[in-house]
Every structure is written in structure tokens, then in C-alpha cells.
Amino acid sequence: MTTPSAFPDRPVRVTAHLDTPLSRWLWLVKWLLAVPHYVVLFFLWIAFSVVSVIAFFAILFTERYPRTLFDFNVGVLRWSWRVAYYSYGALGTDRYPPFSLGEEPDYPARLDIAYPERLSRGLVLVKWWLLAIPQYIVVGFFVGGFHAGWWSGGLLAVLTLVAAVILAVTEKYPKDLYDLILGLNRWVLRVVAYSALMTDAYPPFRLDMGGSEESRAGTGPQGHR
Template sequence: MTTLALSSPVQVEARLDRPLSRWLWLVKWVLAIPHYIVLILLWIAFCPTFVIALFAILFTERYPRPLFEFNVGVLRWTWRVSYYAYGALATDRYPPFSLADAPDYPARLTIAYPDRLSRGLVLVKWWLLAIPHYVVIGFFLGGVRVGLWSGGLIAVLALIAAVVLAVRERYPRDLFDLIMGLDRWVLRVAAYAALMTDVYPPFRLDMGGAEPAGERSP
């Protein structure tokens, strides 16, 4: 007998925009600077909210809802900027300056609010249990060297896709699916490490713009 496994509480979805500018990717690092400045401030604020949430979970088994929504918003904003810039380069639509979900934007992130979280796990999951994932996503984000330039696998693949776009006027669909799988893995680990879920991220590359509906298990 088979049952349908529940989908991940962390939902990362995106669509590949068409058409894409052949050359805009060359200056997106400049265009994204205002977002980078805001994100630095948001991530500074993220750190104390993480600590407060840790103690709240430890004593009450709950992640304070306002802090949860703020931290999801930070991750969501980060994902949109990454998707626009060198985490995918898969849209030319400028990201909104907002923590809220933007249903019409090509890149979306949602995280289901947990009713209860484990007191025991909160002490170890963000550092000890997540170490194997940190090793893997470290390669995704910053473990590749090309000549004098050092960057992660995701950035390298995004730049390859951009060069193909410049030459052939199309973003390779296979590369998009792979990049999405890598980005999805990173964001699942980020949500787990940020204490937003007790569901351990799978060691699995779920490729493509849409989340898998679920998988059948015995």
C-alpha cells in the first residue's frame, strides 16, 4: 500500500520569464544595490529575532507569530532579489521593496506556520543537525573557483545561463530547472536553521520552478 507524503512546509516556486534581456544581467549587480543595502539591515534585525524566537520555543513550544512573519519576509525578500540577480538571473522584473508575499512576482516563498515546535530540537537543529547541509550548500553558494573569480555553483550556473541567453536569446530550460533545485535546497535549509520548521530538509534536488506535489512511499 502506498501513501502520499506531505509536501514540504517550505514552498519555493518560480517561473522563467520570457523574453529576457540579452544584456541586462551585466548591470543587475548595480541595479540591485538598493536592495542589498536594505537586506543588510534586515539581516541585522533577523539575528535578535532569531534569539528571541529560540527562547520562546524553548519555553512555550511556539514561534511568536509576528517574529515568524518578519523572518519569513526577510527570507522572501532575499529570494526575490537573488532570483532577479545572480542566484538565477531568471527575471528582469525589479523586485518589490516588501516583506509581504507578492503573488504576481515570478519568484515566491511561503513557509507554513507551525502550531508546535520541539523544545529539544531548537537547541541543536540550527547548528549540529544542519551541519551536513551546511557542507553541501557551502558548495552551492561559495565553493567553486573559475580562474581568479570565486563563487558558488549557483552563481556559476546562472552566469553560464546568461551567456547562453546573450548568444542564443534564450535561457536554457535545463539550467533553469537545475538552478531552481539548488536554490530550493538552500532556502529549505535556511528555514530549518532559522527554527521555522522541525521538518528536516531532504537531501534531494527537487528541480524545476514548481514544488513537487508529493511522493509516494510504502
């Protein structure tokens, strides 16, 4: 698990790189290939919800998110992000996602969340519903719905379908479209981590595009590596 000091300004880091070449037609059956993951994630997200409730009371009384519970929920988010990246959240790789809650540094999609040593007792009462409402509105437009841990429609689904069609015709994934899709996914994951009480850092209303979160001057789009 990454320590908080590694990226204090960005507690939620979402990175990815585009695998090449990608199959022109594999995306047509990825919904079927990913079914075993969807089944496992269905139960993992039930556990994620239970853990989040337990963490709520732990933070309320101790100002701490129990480390074991935190690591489990980070693992669920990592697993979900890898499956989404492989399937219809991005279609950025043809490498089948591992069945793992761990970091998997060799997989092309990664997620890290800095463990918070202290969390606000006051914020835990309001951030997951009241403060996050503006973010929920934006994310709802991006993803449409949220089932068994991942997106089921919205702008992201439309853009990913466009990318799939272009890939089928040209054998190439347009860079600008890839950068936009990664930026939308990054925004969603930041909001999920915030609403799940894993950080007190409010998600920025900013589209950090591309696969890399390396520091840059200003807050412009990030290029994918």
C-alpha cells in the same frame, strides 16, 4: 500567510516561473540595479538574526515561534529570494523586485513557509548547529558564501554565469539549466528556514528541480511552469 495544513509534507515551498523574453544584456548591470536592495537587506538580516535569537528562547520555554516574529522572518526570506531570482541567484526575470516583506503573488518568484503551531524544545537546542552540519557542507558547495542575506559564489554563481552567457548568445535560457538552478536555490532556502528554527522538518537531501512544487508521484525532479 499560508496555513500549515496547506502543504503539511512540504513546510517550505519555493516556486518560480521563467519570464520571457529576457534581455540579453541587462544581467551585466543587475549588480548595480540591485544595490538599493542589498543595502536594505543588510539591515533586514541583522534584524532577522536578532529575531531568531528571540524565537530560540520563545520556543525553548513555550514551544511556539511568536507569530509576528515568524511572519517578519518569512518576509525577509521572501525579499531575499526575489532579489536573488532577479539577480545572480537565478537571473530568471527582468522585473525589478518590490521593496516588500509581503507575499507579492504577481512576482515570478515566491516563497511560503507554513507556520508551525508547535516546535520541539529539544530540537531547538541542536538543529541549527549540530543536526544541520551535513546540510551546511552541501549548501556551502552550492553557494560559496552568505553575505547580507544572499549567496556570493559557489556552484550556483557558476551555473548562473553560464546561463547568462548562453542567454547573451542565443536569447534563450536553457530549460534544463534553469531547472537545476531552481533546485539548488530550493535546497538552500529549505536549509536556511530549518536553521532559522522556522520548522522542525529536516531538509531532504534531494534536488527537487524546476520552478513548481506541485505534488507528483515519487520524488523526481519538478518541472518549471
